Amino acid sequence: MASQRGALVGGTSRGLVLDLIRAQGPISRVSLAEATGLTQATMSTVVRQLLSDGLVVETGHGESTGGKRPVMLDVNPSSRFAVGVQIGRESITYVVADLVGAIVGRTRTPGMDGDEPGGMIERLAQEIRNTLDGLGVDKASVVGVGIAAPGPLDLARGAILHSPHLSAWADAPIRSMLSTAVGLPVVLDNDATAAAIGDFWGGKLDGAVAHASVYMGSGIGAGVLIDGIVFRGASSNAAELGQIVVTDANGAETVLEEVAGPSAIARSAREGGEAERLGLSGNDDFDDFRLIAKASVRGDRGAGALIDRSAAHLASGVLTMANLFDLDSVSLAGPAFAVAGPAYVRAISARLESDFFGRAQHQVAVRLSADVSDAAAVGGAALVLQSELAPRTMGLSAPATV
Template structure:
């Protein structure tokens, strides 16, 4: 009985996902694509119509017989909330069933606030955001949280993330769920960014791609043919802790010569501070990593040679790690997401594309495309929102695998 219900839920999710991604679409087309019988499709569609998540949009053109009724998603029927939790700032987005952001709120990071106090603030801010959007709480399917790793996804806690050290083992999803009344899910920020790309149809069906996410740290979300690879503990893709120098400086993670020590925003800022101290560049530093990196990036795109050299060095080191990722995973595409790429994304795309094209082992067999995310700086927050929409309404795809 349980297995029958599980299969039915999977079929319903599959049908909904096709209507969302390929609609307007007819019942006959759904049956042809899924391989399910017309009777099964009719029953599933009847349930989706009753749930309000799908609507009939009229009949398509006739091909000789009676024109077929078309189905499409009802975007305003359900909403997902996503939070990109960071040390310097946090971003809330509310997305509808089509993945369109209908509301956004940015707030300062925790600073001196402990996790308990900050989560209370998050709950209050979310309530104000939803009130301002006049959204019925019953239409919100859940709250997704994107955070830097390592994380324990099942327990809903951050475990030893360098930028959020005080949050280690704090019951994040349980507490936020208690305060908001919503079901909460935690995931790695890079994985969330990759989810958003898939949900919005920005990647080709059947492709293998990685979303390289750089905020104050560096990570990668990996998707195989519409299926997220999370690893055994949901901490796959810690690209920032790939070693590019075995004899390099020790990283807080315990490894040596991690790419984050050379390519990450903190590394760029440290070198910019050294240059400013010696008179090589005139910049004011706030102590907030995101703002300070943005200042270096702004100087780079306005033509300061030293700032440009710092960004190009960062891009080259990041490309070194990405070449290893491409060689191991055999990727079709690379997507760059996160606030660090906001101003200087074109430099990173150009540099990474060139180096991957020269050094990837399979370069003679296929071209690995590199581009910026369609979701910009909201990639992780929007990915977190679409994650709860996917898990609650269309669990058929973007499931977790471990390749065991």
């Protein structure tokens, strides 16, 4: 197994060529050789292997530059697939992506709140099988499964350590357990990191140099990419945005999640006597948060004030992170942004425009992720495609296999 912190420097020649065809195809062999620095002989060998494996197809001829018209190459999207699984207390999302990262199917089921690992693993494996069967995808063409989970994680062992939102999974080796159950290679990564990689893989970052994906489900986290490389820290648990120490309304020190997260907003609504008016059940904080977000979008002033409070606290946290990493790009991802996401975009954009330290040199683009609710699942599938087929210098961990 590769080191959890080690970068896959360029990968193999095969991976490098496939990645370039995926990103720039249709493209000729001559252009590939020029872009990669590989010799024509090496390029011919690599392309022959990719054609033989069905990963690449010849799509016709390009324009002549004086000699024979070049044969153009492109990725065969339906030759390989990957499954992404976004797990959380509030919901579980499954997506299936083809070789170019296009989503061909998705399923959402109830979350993992209180579920024990043994039975839950079989449920995950069965849902993956059902999803593939429903799409008519042959398991032999699936390169693996990418799990996106809330941290902290031990990527070396493929385990969730002690997530406050998935307490039953403390120290459970989810990667190897699921790989055995489903019979496929499995990659595990942080949900926020997965969301960031998904944005990168899909080409949605507009050339950003320093990007952060802020992920909010039941908790709050962030994934940071510097020049397309994941910033992981000493134990691959960097950018835990929700754990930044802040001061609450009473002047007491707490963490950002406790004032900006969905549970904090749901509690504030109930403590403020808003439960009955907003139809809150009190049984599930995240469901209550969704109701508050919907009421806010409909123009309810009390609900709007609660969302604005959350957004203001989160904006302060993002400002701190932007100053630390000199960010030029931020995307918001996760199910908590599905309804009231634009309010958070406005609050964070305004705070960065007024207070970001480097604002005289550059702006920080703030947007919702293209797959806001399912961003981590999409990123999980991208993790598999990236690490199995076309590794760049991204610091990805190797998949566990059965």
